[in-house]
Amino acid sequence: MSFNLSSRLAERRAAHLYRQRPLLQTPQGVEVQVDGERLLSFCSNDYLGLANDPRVNDAFVEGVQRWGTGGGASHLVTGHSGAHHALEEALAEFTGRPRALLLSSGYMANMGTVTALVGQGDTVLQDRLNHASLLDAGLLAGARFSRYLHNDADSLRGRLGKAQGNTLVVTDGVFSMDGDLADLPAVCAEASGAGAWVMVDDAHGFGCLGDQGGGIVEHYGLSMEQVPVLVGTLGKAFGTAGAFVAGSEELIETLIQFARPYIYTTSQPPAVAHATLTSLHLLREERWRREHLAALIRRFRTGVDALGLELMDSPTPIQPIVVGSSERALALSAALRQRGILVTAIRPPTVPKGTARLRVTLSATHTEQQVDRLLEALAQAQQELIHE
Numbered sequence: 001m002s003f004n005l006s007s008r009l010a011e012r013r014a015a016h017l018y019r020q021r022p023l024l025q026t027p028q029g030v031e032v033q034v035d036g037e038r039l040l041s042f043c044s045n046d047y048l049g050l051a052n053d054p055r056v057n058d059a060f061v062e063g064v065q066r067w068g069t070g071g072g073a074s075h076l077v078t079g080h081s082g083a084h085h086a087l088e089e090a091l092a093e094f095t096g097r098p099r100a101l102l103l104s105s106g107y108m109a110n111m112g113t114v115t116a117l118v119g120q121g122d123t124v125l126q127d128r129l130n131h132a133s134l135l136d137a138g139l140l141a142g143a144r145f146s147r148y149l150h151n152d153a154d155s156l157r158g159r160l161g162k163a164q165g166n167t168l169v170v171t172d173g174v175f176s177m178d179g180d181l182a183d184l185p186a187v188c189a190e191a192s193g194a195g196a197w198v199m200v201d202d203a204h205g206f207g208c209l210g211d212q213g214g215g216i217v218e219h220y221g222l223s224m225e226q227v228p229v230l231v232g233t234l235g236k237a238f239g240t241a242g243a244f245v246a247g248s249e250e251l252i253e254t255l256i257q258f259a260r261p262y263i264y265t266t267s268q269p270p271a272v273a274h275a276t277l278t279s280l281h282l283l284r285e286e287r288w289r290r291e292h293l294a295a296l297i298r299r300f301r302t303g304v305d306a307l308g309l310e311l312m313d314s315p316t317p318i319q320p321i322v323v324g325s326s327e328r329a330l331a332l333s334a335a336l337r338q339r340g341i342l343v344t345a346i347r348p349p350t351v352p353k354g355t356a357r358l359r360v361t362l363s364a365t366h367t368e369q370q371v372d373r374l375l376e377a378l379a380q381a382q383q384e385l386i387h388e
């Protein structure tokens, strides 16, 4: 017996599900070079345009000069530097929580938090459309694991009625492939009625939602009692890398003691944390980024509506156009690329079967003219596919 990798790969190719990595030859931005071609990109998560901001870049260089390059050890040994600590304090203040804990990625933050909070005899309930890292964390935790219907408080209530032990209700704040918001007031009301805790992963909300960029909890005005466990990531609107969990003193101490993806890994390069302090400052202060983004979102949605294409119920920079089959999504993406526009097709298993889509994302560094170029290219690409 041996591993038959070639047939597995061939099957994936035949199903139009094969993945390839576009090779980026410029810094992240709206105008990029990919595989030798100059393209206008509508598919990064750099929503505020901070990933290559000169002030963030300068802070990164300054961070290297001050703190060196490597983290050198895990946080519990000698890897917890002043740069990491200062960022944790700033993130605690930003989120209005007593403490925040910095981790190397959002994937690890979710793994670490869920597995530290629930185990055998407990229950974890998740929205069906939660991010893969949350679903993986739920499986790894060893608790009873059940998924409720997307944004459906009745479905959640039914599952809460059967829950055992400590119960954690987990949801994305902004759903990463659809762009819609979790109905957090309803989720929190159901959870508190059942004595459960709510954990929100707001990877796509921080920086985009709320007057200060405080994400979905600022948007809805929710307290720490309502959302005891708040996760944010730093690789999206913050434009750097890493993630944080914000909450009570006891929550953070529990994670430091028990979250294995926090304990058994080298701390992120301290210069990244140092640079993130600058991006946090820009994210809060430069409100024009959120305002411009909101204007682009309105412009794009009005334009797509006029083309008769189907939009999702999204008030965020994630504006997917659902086309159905993987083949059609790939064809539409290819037709846009011929017109100099980069929008990747998102296919199963990342999204449910039959809902392959173009995941258009907007950034504060796009201009209105660039959004118009996208709309024009979409109109042409759609015509071309109809007449094929």
Ligand SMILES: *Cc1c(COP(=O)(O)O)cnc(C)c1O
Pocket (backbone or CB within 6 Å): 104, 105, 106, 107, 108, 110, 131, 133, 172, 176, 201, 202, 203, 204, 233, 234, 235, 242, 243
């Ligand atoms: C991107 C994302 C993550 C993972 O964060 P990384 O820092 O990129 O590992 C987690 N949750 C959600 C909802 C995400 O969109």
